[in-house]
Each structure stands twice: as structure tokens, then as C-alpha cells.
Amino acid sequence: MASVTDLSHHDVEAHHEHHLPTGWRRFLYSTNHKDIGTLYLVFAICAGLIGTALSIIIRAELLEPGMHVFPLISAIMSGDGSVDAAKNMYNVFFSSHAIIMIFFMVMPAMMGGFGNWMVPLLIGAPDMAFPRLNNLSFWLLVASFILLMCSLFAEGSPGMRGFGGGWVLYPPMSSTVGTPGPAADFVILSMHLAGASSIIGSINFIATIFNMRAPGMTMFRMPLFPWSVLVTAFLLLLALPVLAGALTMLLTDRNFHTTFFEPAGGGDPILFQHLFWFFAHPEVYILIIPGFGMVSQVVATFSKKPIFGYVGMVYAMLAIGVLGFAVWAHHMFTTGMSLNAQRYFVFATMVIAVPTGVKVFSWLATMWGGSISLRPPMLWAIGFVFVFTVGGVTGVVLANAAIDRYLHDTYYVVAHFHYVMSLGAVFSIFAGFYYWFPKMTGYLYDERLAKWHFWVSFVGINLAFFPQHFLGFQGMPRRVVDYTEAYAFWNMVSSIGAFIGGAGTLIFLYLLYDAFKAKRLAGDNPWGPGATTLEWQLPSPPPFHTWETPPHIFGDEDAHAPAIAGQGSPA
Amino acid sequence: MTASGDRDGTTVSAGGRARRNNRLLGLGGATLAVTMIGLTYAAAPFYSAFCRATGYEGTPQQVKANTDAEGHRILRVGFDANVAPGLDWSFEPEVESIRLRTGQTATVYFRVRNLLDTPAVARAAFNVTPEVSGGYFDKISCFCFTEQHLGPHESAEWPVVFFLNPDLEADPSMARVDSITLSYTLFAPPSERPAPARSADRAGPAG
Numbered sequence: 001m002a003s004v005t006d007l008s009h010h011d012v013e014a015h016h017e018h019h020l021p022t023g024w025r026r027f028l029y030s031t032n033h034k035d036i037g038t039l040y041l042v043f044a045i046c047a048g049l050i051g052t053a054l055s056i057i058i059r060a061e062l063l064e065p066g067m068h069v070f071p072l073i074s075a076i077m078s079g080d081g082s083v084d085a086a087k088n089m090y091n092v093f094f095s096s097h098a099i100i101m102i103f104f105m106v107m108p109a110m111m112g113g114f115g116n117w118m119v120p121l122l123i124g125a126p127d128m129a130f131p132r133l134n135n136l137s138f139w140l141l142v143a144s145f146i147l148l149m150c151s152l153f154a155e156g157s158p159g160m161r162g163f164g165g166g167w168v169l170y171p172p173m174s175s176t177v178g179t180p181g182p183a184a185d186f187v188i189l190s191m192h193l194a195g196a197s198s199i200i201g202s203i204n205f206i207a208t209i210f211n212m213r214a215p216g217m218t219m220f221r222m223p224l225f226p227w228s229v230l231v232t233a234f235l236l237l238l239a240l241p242v243l244a245g246a247l248t249m250l251l252t253d254r255n256f257h258t259t260f261f262e263p264a265g266g267g268d269p270i271l272f273q274h275l276f277w278f279f280a281h282p283e284v285y286i287l288i289i290p291g292f293g294m295v296s297q298v299v300a301t302f303s304k305k306p307i308f309g310y311v312g313m314v315y316a317m318l319a320i321g322v323l324g325f326a327v328w329a330h331h332m333f334t335t336g337m338s339l340n341a342q343r344y345f346v347f348a349t350m351v352i353a354v355p356t357g358v359k360v361f362s363w364l365a366t367m368w369g370g371s372i373s374l375r376p377p378m379l380w381a382i383g384f385v386f387v388f389t390v391g392g393v394t395g396v397v398l399a400n401a402a403i404d405r406y407l408h409d410t411y412y413v414v415a416h417f418h419y420v421m422s423l424g425a426v427f428s429i430f431a432g433f434y435y436w437f438p439k440m441t442g443y444l445y446d447e448r449l450a451k452w453h454f455w456v457s458f459v460g461i462n463l464a465f466f467p468q469h470f471l472g473f474q475g476m477p478r479r480v481v482d483y484t485e486a487y488a489f490w491n492m493v494s495s496i497g498a499f500i501g502g503a504g505t506l507i508f509l510y511l512l513y514d515a516f517k518a519k520r521l522a523g524d525n526p527w528g529p530g531a532t533t534l535e536w537q538l539p540s541p542p543p544f545h546t547w548e549t550p551p552h553i554f555g556d557e558d559a560h561a562p563a564i565a566g567q568g569s570p571a
Numbered sequence: 572m573t574a575s576g577d578r579d580g581t582t583v584s585a586g587g588r589a590r591r592n593n594r595l596l597g598l599g600g601a602t603l604a605v606t607m608i609g610l611t612y613a614a615a616p617f618y619s620a621f622c623r624a625t626g627y628e629g630t631p632q633q634v635k636a637n638t639d640a641e642g643h644r645i646l647r648v649g650f651d652a653n654v655a656p657g658l659d660w661s662f663e664p665e666v667e668s669i670r671l672r673t674g675q676t677a678t679v680y681f682r683v684r685n686l687l688d689t690p691a692v693a694r695a696a697f698n699v700t701p702e703v704s705g706g707y708f709d710k711i712s713c714f715c716f717t718e719q720h721l722g723p724h725e726s727a728e729w730p731v732v733f734f735l736n737p738d739l740e741a742d743p744s745m746a747r748v749d750s751i752t753l754s755y756t757l758f759a760p761p762s763e764r765p766a767p768a769r770s771a772d773r774a775g776p777a778g
Contacts, residue, residue: 129593202600239607242610242611263696265758266696275614339744
């Protein structure tokens, strides 16, 4: 590991004569990857708060049998407090919760936020390849979110407001049969814009990573986060157009008498499920793979060791990405597939456990024998490995078509995907956030508060979702507003867990306030010798323009290990 | 060759090369995305051809004639007839079910009547359940292959001619299937249907 970088000081000092935009122009017209990353992160935090609020209200309704909360909410929001309106409002809430969390929280935070901020810094590029497209992809996302908000107030089912067909948007619930009103059209158009935004963003990442790496930063010397962003960008580029196409078919079915999904004209609603899951299974990897990259870098930093099995980690991500396109119908075991088709999808799904296992064991092996410091990013990263493994194991259970017959659309599935998403993806986002916050803002946060945030969230969310496995085994269906007395106990526990998790979010907000108020300066590298990647060689916060002269990366270009910066003078 | 981004046009500068490569990668990515949208649309006819070819999703097979191979299993074949909202017709099978030996050809009639004062057009969507039996349900002729026209208050008897392919006896996933249901739903063409129904009525048994 004799590789070093040559950091010329003029690089960060130069170009101070550039005109720096200020005020609203700086962000509205921004083409700077750091400012756009900041915009994405702020957007993701706001959307995340809305999504969390929706979920807490849902858990409040499910606290005990009977309907208590939604008749009131429905009365306030639509002036109709009847039971039917309340049920509809509940459906609208869980649908919006899913769409917001997936498209407006996790994706913007990981790809838009950390991807934009850190990929150019980590590979020594001055900015993204297409800075103006970058601006476009952010503001398209804002427009998309506004359309989604519009859908809440438009008519959906007859006499009801909002779209309540779930994030899966299956026809006939989303066709004119289930939702004749324009609420579904708003959701479809919102997804179109979010998709366009992500496709543009992915093209940008692919061009940046392939073409704008600093000299000496070969593909196999890149840190794992840019690798994870690259894999994710390809998944987005291949998967999102399929969603766009399927939604366009749905839109023309709804408005222009086409019959792609309408049996009346020879169409087939199951085709939508195939197309949707061909998009949505890669989509769930899109939500987690950038997290893999962040967690890998955090674990390596705080174990003060290079990541174990770097090349294996890269190939594991590639394998997960490729396999992600070959397993979609495991979401559809109950649609009457032939036995052989089920056999294939069971097998293919279980194969994914292999590269995933490679990753989990490599994280453990990185920590093994390392000099571990349990700073907040590391806590979140270790928490991620734990909850992601739990979610992965329940995923293998659900992969069995025979068991899935029983557990399909029960709370077991809800528990499974919240363990990998709500805990896994979100924990990795917080690991990345606490890791890079000092770099992005230049301020230290209160580590005591950050640890409180972790432990309160960890206890709360586990308490919320672990009992849902039991509810699933008991047979409680998902997406129900009310349930029998038999499910009361674990629902109560789950709701209390959700409230504790919500309290964790309040700690996070206070932590942000405190960090910006106290203004404790972070310095270039608050994490010490373990932080070896390029971004820690820059001041905190980094100047407006960075790496205009590319960093010179020494060492063996054919080495298959991440380039290590800051190990003494140029060789 | 000069790079498009190169001002003096004599040498390819590093910046010009980077810009050109960016453009190539950008165009390549955009092409990939557009291709995927195209493939998505191609999936619709492909899926319907796939279902027809394999019987996937309970799609009955369309054949010219019976193979005359007599099997030995006897299965119950049930019939189900529905009319979708937006079409005022009555529609029912002449028998609820028959018992049929594999390989034997059966003809079953469906009684249909237009209850409207105007002529109307309808098309039947069809499938069989359990879905795995689709590949063994061979239709020789069916009213559902084409659009059907009825005059005001006209009634008709529509035949369907089919047989159960004896190959099903060799399929282990058919071993425990003793009963197959052939289901039809009559739809008005989408362009002739009234605006989306605001009532809660759904497709249900007619007649």
C-alpha cells in the first residue's frame, strides 16, 4: 500500500476569481455538484419527515382494533368523516408513504445527495459530466413531488380523494375501474417525472465515473461508494424505462382507450405485474446498493483497515445487479405460474443470497482484528449489517414459493421489506450522513446526541417491525385499516415501537439544529488515519470548486485495491 | 480527426476528448433508456404470443383439429359466463359442467341475448383455471375468436368446440387437477363503453 496522492495546494486555492452565485440563484440555477447534492439531501430530509409522519399516523390507527384516527383525518382533509372515506384515506396514506419513501427519500438521499456530493470528490473529478442536466434532474424531482401532492387532493375512487392503490399501481385498481378520478393520473405523471429525473441522473453518473476519473484512478482503484453508484446507475437506466413504458400504457389505457391491461380488448392486467416487477425488483436493489458502498467505506474507516475482499465486493455488487433482473416473478408466486416457472424463480432468488453473503461476511472480516472505534457512523453501519441480515434471511424464507403461498400479502412481507429498506437502507443513509456531515458542512455534530439517535431508532424500529413477523405468521393481511382482537397485542407493541422510532427522528432534528448553532469546526479529517479516501484531503467544507487540477494518484495502476490518499509525500 | 470541443482544431486536447467521451457516454445511456422503453412496448405482443403458445395464465390453445388420440382420464369441465358492466346482454352456458375423457371432442353452447333496442358488438375474453391447464385445453372453434354482433333483442346460441389434450396425463402438475373451469367475460369494445362507471357494480354472473 505505497500509493499516495499529490495534493497541490493551488488546487483548492485556485480560481477564487470565479463568480460565485449567491442567494436563491445559487441553488435554483446551480450546476455545482455539491450544491445540487445539498439540495437533494435537504429535499430527502423534508420528504422523509413527511413519509415518517404518514407512517406514524398509520401505526396510530393500528395501535388497537377499531377505527379511531382516520375518520378524524378524513374529516379534516376531505370533509367526509364516514367509514368509507376513512378507509380510503388510510389506503391513500400507505400508498403515499411508500411512494414518498422510495422515490423522494431513499433515492434522492443516496444517489442525488451522497452520489452528487461524494462521487466527484472520491474519484478526483472537478464536477459531474453534465452539470446542467444535474440541475434538471433535481428540479424534475421537485415537480414530480408536487404532482404527487396534487394527487392527494384530486378525486380518485368515486367520491373519494387521493390514490389508494398502493405503490405497485396494479390495474384494475389503478385503471378506470378502480380509480376513475384523476388522482391516479397525477401519480402516474409524478412517477414519469421522477423516472426521467433518475434516468438523467444515471446517465450523468455513468459518464462521470467512466470518463472523469483522475489520472491513476483506474476502475479497480475506485472506492466502493462510486462503484456502488455506478452499478445503481446501470440498474436505474435499465429498469426505470420499463416503469415509464408500463405507466405510459396504463395512462393511455385510462385516457385513450388502449387495452394493454384491459381484458376487454385482449389485454392482461398480469402483464402489468410482470413489467412492474421487472422494474421494481431492480428498484429495491437500487435502494440498497449505494448503501452497500457507504457502509463499506464507513466500516473500513472505523476499523482502520482497508475493506476486506475489495474485488469480491465489487463483483458481488455487479452480480446482485445482474441477478436483480432475473427474479422479478417471485413477487407473483400466487398469480398461477407453472410449477417450472416457480422452481426457476425460487432458485434464482436464493442465488442472490450468495453475493449478498459475500458482502456481509466481507464487512465482518473487515471489522475482524481491526482497531474499531464506535463513532456514530460506525454504529449505524454495524446496525445496518445486523438489520440487513435479518431482512435478508426473511427474504430467503419468502423466496420459497410454497411458504410464500401462506405469507403472501401478510405482515411478514411488510416486516421483511421494512427490515431491508426502512432499517437497512435508512441505517446506511444515516451512516453516510454522520460520516460525511463534517465534510459537507465543516461542522461537528454532537456525537452523544448522534448515539442517542442511533439507539432510540434501533430499539424503536426493531420493536416496530420485529413483531410484524409474528402478525404475518398469524395471518394478518397487509394494507388493512382494522383487524380482529387476535392481532391486538403485537400491533400494540409495533405501534409503540413506531412512536419510539419517531422520537428518534426528533433527536435527529435537534442534532441538526445543534450542529449548525454550535459551529464546532471539523477540520479536514475528523476521523483520523482510517479515513483514506480523497475527500478527506480537502478542507471541510470543500471549496466551491475542487479537483480542477486532478489529484495525482500514485501507486500501481493495476492494483486491485482502492487508492489510498495522504500517506506521505509523492513517491 | 479533430475533437468538436477543440478550439484550435489542430490537436485533440484532453478537455476536448473528455467532452467528446462524455457526449458519447451520454448518448449511449440515452439510447439504452430509449431501447428499454421500446422493449417494454414489445413486451405486450410478446407476452400475449407467449401465453398463446404455452398456455401460460390459463390461455387455452387454438388448434385446427383433434389429434384423435384417446386418453383415459375423465375430468370435470365447468363453464362460467359473465358480462362486464357497460354491456346489457344476458349470457349463460347451456350446462353448468360436463365430464369429459381426455382426447374426446366436446361441443357446448352458450345462450346469449342482446337486451338493448339497438344492435351491439361484444368480444369475449376467456381463460381456464387452474392456470396450468391452459396448455392442455385445446379449442377447435370458439365464438370468442372473433367479435360478435347481435341486433336489437336478438338471441343466439354460440358453440365452443374443444378437447382436453391427453398429454396432460404426463404432466405431474396436472395429476391432482380433476376439474377445469372455462370462463368467459363479454365486453363491449372500450371505445363504445360509457364513461367510467361511478357505481360499485363489477363483472358478475349474468342471466
